[in-house]
Amino acid sequence: MSESTSSGVLTTADGVPLKVSLRRAVRRSRFKALLLVAPLLLFLGIAFVMPIFDMLSRSVANPEVPTHLSRTVAALEDWDSQSGELPDESTYAALATDLAEGHENRAIGRLSSRLNYEQSGMRSAIMRSGMASRTMEPPYKEGLLEAHEAWGQLETWRLIKRESSPYTMSYYLAAVDMKLSPEGAIVDVADNQKIYQALFWRTFWMSGVITLLTLVLGFPIAYLLANLPLRKSNLLMILVLLPFWTSLLVRTTTWIAILQSQGVLNDMMVALGVIADDARWQMIHNKLGTIIAMTHILLPFMILPLYSVMKTIPSSYMHAARSLGGKPFLSFRRVYFPLTIPGIAAGGILVFILSIGYYITPALVGGQSGRFITNYIAYHMQTSLNWGLAAAIASILLFVVIIFYLVFNRLIGVDKVKLG
Amino acid sequence: MTDNSAPIGEVDPELADVERPTNEQDDCFARFVNVQKSYDGVELVVKAFNLDINKGEFITLLGPSGSGKTTCLMMMAGFETPTHGKILLKGQPINDLPPHKRGIGMVFQNYALFPHMTVAENLAFPLEVRHFTKEQIKDNVERALSMVRLEDFGDRRPAQLSGGQQQRVALARALVFEPELVLMDEPLGALDKNLREEMQYEIKRIHASLGVTMIYVTHDQSEALTMSDRIAVFNDGVVQQLADPQTLYESPANAFVAYFIGENNRLVGDVIERLGEQCKVRLDGGDTVLAKPVAVGGIGSRTTLSLRPERVTVLHGASDPRGDALDNRFSAKVQEVIYLGDHLRTRIAVCGNEEFIIKTPNAEGHYALRPGQEIEVGWASGDCHALDA
Numbered sequence: 036m037s038e039s040t041s042s043g044v045l046t047t048a049d050g051v052p053l054k055v056s057l058r059r060a061v062r063r064s065r066f067k068a069l070l071l072v073a074p075l076l077l078f079l080g081i082a083f084v085m086p087i088f089d090m091l092s093r094s095v096a097n098p099e100v101p102t103h104l105s106r107t108v109a110a111l112e113d114w115d116s117q118s119g120e121l122p123d124e125s126t127y128a129a130l131a132t133d134l135a136e137g138h139e140n141r142a143i144g145r146l147s148s149r150l151n152y153e154q155s156g157m158r159s160a161i162m163r164s165g166m167a168s169r170t171m172e173p174p175y176k177e178g179l180l181e182a183h184e185a186w187g188q189l190e191t192w193r194l195i196k197r198e199s200s201p202y203t204m205s206y207y208l209a210a211v212d213m214k215l216s217p218e219g220a221i222v223d224v225a226d227n228q229k230i231y232q233a234l235f236w237r238t239f240w241m242s243g244v245i246t247l248l249t250l251v252l253g254f255p256i257a258y259l260l261a262n263l264p265l266r267k268s269n270l271l272m273i274l275v276l277l278p279f280w281t282s283l284l285v286r287t288t289t290w291i292a293i294l295q296s297q298g299v300l301n302d303m304m305v306a307l308g309v310i311a312d313d314a315r316w317q318m319i320h321n322k323l324g325t326i327i328a329m330t331h332i333l334l335p336f337m338i339l340p341l342y343s344v345m346k347t348i349p350s351s352y353m354h355a356a357r358s359l360g361g362k363p364f365l366s367f368r369r370v371y372f373p374l375t376i377p378g379i380a381a382g383g384i385l386v387f388i389l390s391i392g393y394y395i396t397p398a399l400v401g402g403q404s405g406r407f408i409t410n411y412i413a414y415h416m417q418t419s420l421n422w423g424l425a426a427a428i429a430s431i432l433l434f435v436v437i438i439f440y441l442v443f444n445r446l447i448g449v450d451k452v453k454l455g
Numbered sequence: 456m457t458d459n460s461a462p463i464g465e466v467d468p469e470l471a472d473v474e475r476p477t478n479e480q481d482d483c484f485a486r487f488v489n490v491q492k493s494y495d496g497v498e499l500v501v502k503a504f505n506l507d508i509n510k511g512e513f514i515t516l517l518g519p520s521g522s523g524k525t526t527c528l529m530m531m532a533g534f535e536t537p538t539h540g541k542i543l544l545k546g547q548p549i550n551d552l553p554p555h556k557r558g559i560g561m562v563f564q565n566y567a568l569f570p571h572m573t574v575a576e577n578l579a580f581p582l583e584v585r586h587f588t589k590e591q592i593k594d595n596v597e598r599a600l601s602m603v604r605l606e607d608f609g610d611r612r613p614a615q616l617s618g619g620q621q622q623r624v625a626l627a628r629a630l631v632f633e634p635e636l637v638l639m640d641e642p643l644g645a646l647d648k649n650l651r652e653e654m655q656y657e658i659k660r661i662h663a664s665l666g667v668t669m670i671y672v673t674h675d676q677s678e679a680l681t682m683s684d685r686i687a688v689f690n691d692g693v694v695q696q697l698a699d700p701q702t703l704y705e706s707p708a709n710a711f712v713a714y715f716i717g718e719n720n721r722l723v724g725d726v727i728e729r730l731g732e733q734c735k736v737r738l739d740g741g742d743t744v745l746a747k748p749v750a751v752g753g754i755g756s757r758t759t760l761s762l763r764p765e766r767v768t769v770l771h772g773a774s775d776p777r778g779d780a781l782d783n784r785f786s787a788k789v790q791e792v793i794y795l796g797d798h799l800r801t802r803i804a805v806c807g808n809e810e811f812i813i814k815t816p817n818a819e820g821h822y823a824l825r826p827g828q829e830i831e832v833g834w835a836s837g838d839c840h841a842l843d844a
Contacts, residue, residue: 349565349567351563351564351565351567352567352569354532354534354554354561354563354567355561355563355567355568355569355628356569356580357533357534357553357554357555358532358533358534358554358555358557358559358560358561358629358638359555359560359580359581359584359628359629359632360555360558360581360584360585360632361555361580361581361584362555362584363553363555365584366555369580370569373571374570374571
């Protein structure tokens with residue numbers, strides 16, 4: 036910014052460039068605004084952004100082999116994994132030292148788990164050799180081979196060399212039922228071990244069905260909300276919002292009480308003679324149970340965006356269409372329905388995204404066949420403690436959501452989303 | 456309204472059920488016969504509406520908001536059902552006919568142009584639902600657009616047009632399928648003053664060139680006076696007067712019409728003498744005024760005198776020869792003078808009324824009045840209508 040006016044820069048009366056002057060004028064109010072949102076920003080940073088990045092990094096992090104087998108990794112650097120020969124004595128010596136140290140500082144458990152994800156049997160190989168390496172004398176090769184036969188197999192060494200990098204894609208591969216072969220190629224896991232692809236697919240199609248059902252059920256309600264007289268629509272709005280005031284757990288378990296084989300609905304049907312006592316409907320602990328309960332729970336998230344869009348459509352549009360000669364259904368299809376599309380898209384994307392990330396309801400009413408991928412994230416977080424795999428699955432879900440969001444934003448515009 | 460006034464359209468509730476003979480007036484284009492409307496079963500929004508509309512006529516329903524005029528329009532369009540009475544179109548009752556089968560064009564208050572369609576698509580909609588061919592649609596849309604002088608705007612969306620242009624499109628859309636009857640619900644309410652006046656003439660021009668029958672709803676009395684063949688003045692669910700603009704302005708049937716149409720000075724008093732074409736009224740302030748009895752009872756009844764501001768003459772002293780023709784003469788005091796360009800609006804105190812307005816043209820031969828000045832004013836008894844209290 037020069038003070039020369041010949042270059043065409045606009046200046047204020049005392050010669051300061053206009054842009055500089057403007058920036059000074061708004062700096063103070065900007066600073067105040069920033070101060071106001073600072074607590075929230077801090078909270079978001081600590082409670083939201085950092086955990087997400089931590090989780091994302093866990094899905095590719097691979098610290099176990101490089102840290103706990105550092106000497107072995109260094110020794111393996113010169114070894115050609117395609118040579119068909121086992122590594123030399125110095126590598127075995129490095130391995131024995133690493134294992135002894137790992138046994139000493141109790142890091143060996145994590146290492147054995149990590150390698151066991153890749154190849155079953157590695158846990159016992161590491162644990163047993165670790166125990167033996169404390170008292171091991173040279174030659175280490177014989178000693179280690181004696182401790183466990185895995186050290187005589189090329190696959191074991193290839194695995195260690197492959198996983199010696201601090202980053203790995205094996206969690207992501209595992210999350211889509213694939214793995215790296217000993218030769219380093221990406222291959223499908225055996226068919227009887229495949230679970231995640233089917234789970235992803237099931238999560239997506241069931242979420243799609245749930246989204247569709249909430250739309251079909253929610254559209255008329257949203258229409259009523261937007262068009263009834265104020266007193267009635269307020270009452271209806273309270274009914275729509277009522278679920279938000281009840282615990283999610285209560286709502287879900289209520290469905291169990293209603294839908295189970297000895298539940299309200301089945302008992303009623305038997306009493307009415309619609310079904311025989313020994314042929315009660317299986318409506319819970321399967322896909323149907325998940326779909327029914329989740330449709331109910333997510334319905335308000337469809338109704339509210341639809342309502343907010345319908346509220347802005349004056350009744351005169353339909354009146355105009357009718358007076359111009361449109362039959363009721365045609366007027367609806369040509370005039371009213373197209374105007375509700377932003378609401379449908381907003382509600383649809385909201386319900387779908389919430390649905391694919393839903394955990395508690397499928398866990399309670401889904402049984403074995405109605406579970407979602409999220410239930411396996413929880414399983415790997417809490418039971419198997421394979422956080423890397425949990426992080427990889429969660430990251431894939433996150434990317435899918437981001438893709439849906441971007442498509443939505445491109446087609447409809449995210450500023451159209453309003454909740455009432 | 457008191458009982459001694461008998462505004463047109465007010466029907467004795469016991470007579471409301473009596474069918475008027477319809478066959479002898481079948482040449483009427485559209486008719487409301489004893490139409491009543493209630494939303495809540497407690498109150499009548501439209502009390503007893505009778506209106507015969509001739510083919511090609513421009514009828515305006517004028518009244519304050521809540522007077523029932525829009526309800527009557529919506530009943531004609533088919534969006535409201537009459538609680539009682541009949542609506543006939545070309546001799547056929549249409550009470551049970553759904554809106555899309557009535558073939559009535561309608562222009563809405565906020566235009567109701569479909570925002571997701573272009574202007575041409577908006578105009579094509581009524582033709583498509585009538586299964587016109589593609590060429591017919593194209594021709595008719597072009598013709599309708601040129602009628603409202605928007606030939607080049609067919610590809611625009613309504614949101615890309617100004618208020619006046621949207622108004623024209625709405626008009627074109629209501630006319631494109633060549634309905635014989637067009638309803639307009641305060642179509643110019645959202646426009647600014649200049650545009651509104653321009654559109655008034657535009658609508659008038661189109662009405663004259665197409666010969667279509669129009670029912671127009673507004674609360675703007677100057678708009679009604681400008682455009683209409685006949686005006687039905689609504690108040691309180693009842694038509695107070697149905698007449699052409701000049702009659703409405705010159706000879707209001709009751710105090711409401713006088714008050715609602717144009718500006719008007721009110722003087723309140725009792726009738727003390729009736730003299731054929733004249734009556735003598737003693738005002739509450741003590742002065743006695745000669746007036747033309749329009750809607751008053753006998754001697755002793757209360758009355759409101761209505762006098763247009765432009766019918767009051769300011770006299771040049773007691774000897775002014777113009778005063779000879781005026782049978783009401785009073786001295787007055789100027790309270791306030793407002794300069795309005797083409798005329799001066801002066802508030803004076805006369806006959807005990809301090810809100811008395813007179814209008815004097817801003818032309819040669821007229822005195823410039825000053826506040827506080829004592830003057831003499833006069834008016835003819837024929838211009839002073841004695842109406843209901």
